[in-house]
Amino acid sequence: MNNLPGILAASLALLLFISSSAAEEISEGDCAACHAAISGEWRSSLHAAAYSSPAFQQKLKESAAAGNSSCGCHTPAALPPGYLGREPAARAEAPERGVDCLACHMDSSLTAWSSGEERYVPHWTRQEKIYSSAAFCGGCHVWGRDSGYDCQTCHMPRVEGGPDDGPRIGRTAGAMHASHRWVGSRDPELLSGAAELEVLRHGDSLQVTVSSLLSAHYFPQTRHRLLKVAALAGGGPIWESDLRLAPDSTAKFSVALPENLPGLRVELRFYPVPEVQTDSFYVIRRQAIE
Ligand code: HEC
Ligand code: HEC
Ligand code: HEC
Ligand code: HEC
Numbered sequence: 001m002n003n004l005p006g007i008l009a010a011s012l013a014l015l016l017f018i019s020s021s022a023a024e025e026i027s028e029g030d031c032a033a034c035h036a037a038i039s040g041e042w043r044s045s046l047h048a049a050a051y052s053s054p055a056f057q058q059k060l061k062e063s064a065a066a067g068n069s070s071c072g073c074h075t076p077a078a079l080p081p082g083y084l085g086r087e088p089a090a091r092a093e094a095p096e097r098g099v100d101c102l103a104c105h106m107d108s109s110l111t112a113w114s115s116g117e118e119r120y121v122p123h124w125t126r127q128e129k130i131y132s133s134a135a136f137c138g139g140c141h142v143w144g145r146d147s148g149y150d151c152q153t154c155h156m157p158r159v160e161g162g163p164d165d166g167p168r169i170g171r172t173a174g175a176m177h178a179s180h181r182w183v184g185s186r187d188p189e190l191l192s193g194a195a196e197l198e199v200l201r202h203g204d205s206l207q208v209t210v211s212s213l214l215s216a217h218y219f220p221q222t223r224h225r226l227l228k229v230a231a232l233a234g235g236g237p238i239w240e241s242d243l244r245l246a247p248d249s250t251a252k253f254s255v256a257l258p259e260n261l262p263g264l265r266v267e268l269r270f271y272p273v274p275e276v277q278t279d280s281f282y283v284i285r286r287q288a289i290e
Contacts (some may be wrong), residue, residue: 027100034165035163035164035165038180039101041179042100042101045181046182050098071087072087072091073088076099077091078108079103080126084113084128084130087140088139112125113125113126113127114131115129115130115132121164132150134149134150134151154190156179157178158176159178159179160176162177163175163177185270188282191270194284195285196213197286198210198287201257201290204259206253206254206255206289207252207255209252211250211251220270224273228240228243233261238257241253263290265286265289268284269281269284
């Protein structure tokens with residue numbers, strides 16, 4: 001009976017779950033009892049900060065001043081069943097929780113909807129294939145609705161650890177789950193796969209080609225990020241240009257160099273928060289030219 005402590009702990013977690021739902025004040029913290037890893041990932045994501053982020057707070061002020069009401073995307077009511085793949089209604093309570101577990105997964109009877117199979121786990125789950133497709137994300141990221149590209153492949157990659165890590169019997173070794181960090185503009189690895197740079201020099205002229213490797217959306221997708229290509233010699237830039245690449249597109253530049261310039265380098269840079277940190281950037285590609 002060496003599983004007894006595990007069984008007791010699991011029952012306790014279930015009791016907590018039930019008692020908090022009875023109090024109607026159930027939150028992401030209740031999910032963390034059994035989904036600690038996923039909760040930790042979610043907390044570091046922009047979905048968790050969708051309402052509290054300074055950028056959104058600023059927008060809220062501006063739209064209130066202009067008399068506009070905001071959409072429910074930053075403080076959504078429960079998506080299942082009525083709002084899957086559609087722009088959600090706004091919820092009145094606890095806006096600071098942003099886009100949380102309950103909003104994306106739970107209906108009013110506390111059944112968790114996802115792409116997984118239907119069972120009792122110890123809460124009911126219900127299968128809805130839309131969770132694995134762009135249509136799900138497109139309820140809020142409306143531009144992506146009909147893109148036909150699977151957003152989850154890049155933004156919710158499979159990572160180590162099971163989908164639950166609560167006190168539970170029979171956990172599977174080597175289990176994986178879909179990452180809830182929603183890596184994006186803050187992930188150097190994902191960024192480095194998003195574009196290519198090719199530079200050729202003919203005497204005093206430089207041919208610079210930047211190609212998007214993204215088929216699903218623009219790079220950068222949102223206008224508050226910045227992509228820049230710059231030629232640098234000695235201490236600083238001798239030429240630079242901002243760019244925004246359409247899916248799978250290529251941008252070509254022809255640059256006249258100062259006479260007899262010995263060597264230079266060209267950098268493709270991504271600025272995640274150009275309005276606040278003007279000098280903070282990732283170098284996505286760098287090429288040295290003789
Ligand atoms: C008492 C423990 C417990 C609590 C509390 C709990 N869950 Fe779960 N949940 C589980 C277990 C166990 C599974 C099954 C995981 C597996 O497949 O191994 C699961 C599965 C899920 C699934 C996926 C179903 C699938 O197969 O794809 C979702 C979504 C989910 N839970 C959401 C939530 C949310 C949201 C909360 C908080 C409101 C929550 N859970 C609270 C134990 C719990
Ligand atoms: C209920 C609405 C909603 C749904 C559904 C939704 N998102 Fe978001 N998402 C948001 C909001 C709001 C933000 C914050 C945007 C901001 O403030 O700039 C965000 C931010 C993001 C970011 C930015 C992360 C970063 O680091 O910059 C990514 C990536 C993202 N979402 C991907 C997805 C994907 C993929 C899906 C589908 C699996 C999805 N979202 C579903 C509302 C939603
Ligand atoms: C923006 C919406 C969104 C939010 C917020 C969200 N999830 Fe998910 N979750 C998804 C999607 C989409 C999938 C399915 C991914 C796939 O099929 O590739 C998923 C999958 C899951 C799974 C199954 C994982 C697996 O790989 O088997 C669990 C468990 C889960 N979520 C729990 C949670 C918990 C707990 C929270 C809060 C900490 C949460 N989710 C927040 C959208 C969301
Ligand atoms: C091939 C991988 C890939 C696919 C597929 C993909 N994305 Fe992205 N996405 C990226 C990369 C790389 C970035 C970061 C560069 C940028 O901001 O454009 C990004 C950025 C984003 C951002 C903005 C992050 C921010 O804060 O500026 C959102 C939102 C987003 N993606 C949503 C989606 C949605 C929705 C889909 C599905 C329709 C999708 N992505 C499909 C790779 C991908």
